[in-house]
Amino acid sequence: MLTYRQLQLEVLRWIDEGGDTDTTLTLVKDALNRSHRRLLGQRTWPFMIWPREESLVTVAGQRTYALKHGISKVLTLYDSELRHTFPLVSRREWESLGVDRVGTHHVPAGVIYGDTWPVAAQPANAAVSLVSSSASDMTSTTVVLAGIDSSGDATTETLTATGTTPAVGSVLWAHLWSVTKTGTWVGTLTLSSGSTTLLTLTASETAKQYPTLEFIETPSSARTYLYTAQRTPVTLTLDTDIPDTPYPYSELHIYDALLDLTTYNTELGAKEQRLWMDRYDKLWTALVQAADEGIAGSRARSIRNLTPSIRHHRPYTS
Numbered sequence: 001m002l003t004y005r006q007l008q009l010e011v012l013r014w015i016d017e018g019g020d021t022d023t024t025l026t027l028v029k030d031a032l033n034r035s036h037r038r039l040l041g042q043r044t045w046p047f048m049i050w051p052r053e054e055s056l057v058t059v060a061g062q063r064t065y066a067l068k069h070g071i072s073k074v075l076t077l078y079d080s081e082l083r084h085t086f087p088l089v090s091r092r093e094w095e096s097l098g099v100d101r102v103g104t105h106h107v108p109a110g111v112i113y114g115d116t117w118p119v120a121a122q123p124a125n126a127a128v129s130l131v132s133s134s135a136s137d138m139t140s141t142t143v144v145l146a147g148i149d150s151s152g153d154a155t156t157e158t159l160t161a162t163g164t165t166p167a168v169g170s171v172l173w174a175h176l177w178s179v180t181k182t183g184t185w186v187g188t189l190t191l192s193s194g195s196t197t198l199l200t201l202t203a204s205e206t207a208k209q210y211p212t213l214e215f216i217e218t219p220s221s222a223r224t225y226l227y228t229a230q231r232t233p234v235t236l237t238l239d240t241d242i243p244d245t246p247y248p249y250s251e252l253h254i255y256d257a258l259l260d261l262t263t264y265n266t267e268l269g270a271k272e273q274r275l276w277m278d279r280y281d282k283l284w285t286a287l288v289q290a291a292d293e294g295i296a297g298s299r300a301r302s303i304r305n306l307t308p309s310i311r312h313h314r315p316y317t318s
Helices: 004-014 023-041 089-096 249-261 268-288
Strands: 055-059 065-066 071-079 109-117 129-132 139-148 152-162 172-182 187-193 195-199 212-213 224-231
Touching: 004 023, 004 249, 023 249, 071 212, 109 172, 129 152, 139 268, 172 195, 249 268
Parallel strands: none
Antiparallel strands: 055 224, 065 212, 071 224, 109 212, 129 187, 139 152, 139 172, 187 195
16 A cells, blocks of 8 residues: 555655655645546546445425535436436437426436535525534634525625524525635534534534536426445545555556646656656556456347336336
8 A cells, every 4th residue: 555655755755855844745745636636537437436326315396406525426317216227418408308497297307417515405595503512612713605595696694603502694595605614613513594404514624515416307206316426536634544546556646746746846857757657657557457347258238138117117208
């Protein structure tokens, strides 16, 4: 295994800065995390699959649903009742499909990716309250909310923590697109709207992001869907952190970071760049081959098996 610290030290040794504890070390840490995010976002890697299949249950009249914090991309959506994979339908196909955005449908025609929410659920034209698990969170600890109110106007509101006593805002919120935490918190922050918990943040957490799916037609009833997804890469922080990139291919972050550093250190020229690029390319190719889902001894299937439950349904009728 290569730890975050081992990656840092090897990069520093390549540029003769093995003992640096200041600016160069900070630049190396930044470069390694950029490489980590960039590489893991380039493909759908099997080692980055969300560890379990999650369920999404529709509510009559509601089109958009938040997914789990930590998910970066939905891979599949499966209709549990019809036992059929549910389609992602781009907006340019809506006209040819005859999408009905006004009526309600037992089975909507498909889904699209929605926006990213700062909360796990949206307030329903209601005020938002703030409370902390610690009585120490007072006065200087606040949360700034931004979004649209019940009239559809963009607005902001600042809620100041009052310890374990809820602080209730005055704006009736229809949608929140930003939640900004300020001050030094001791306890866990909880945002609520009525009996619905919108967001919880520990003292060390600054924010969360919830990707969403939007049904292109309005569901008329509760239905259960299962989805698989890819997770977001971890941010390497502790020296003992292990990259999400599997060993030994995690070594490629060293050469990627070195290539980044050539824009900062002008003494690193074309010779070094060619060497590092060659080593990066070879490790990248090895990683892609190691993650290839083509399994030795497997065979191609030219005809898909159809179960009776699929063959006897017309899944996407309203």
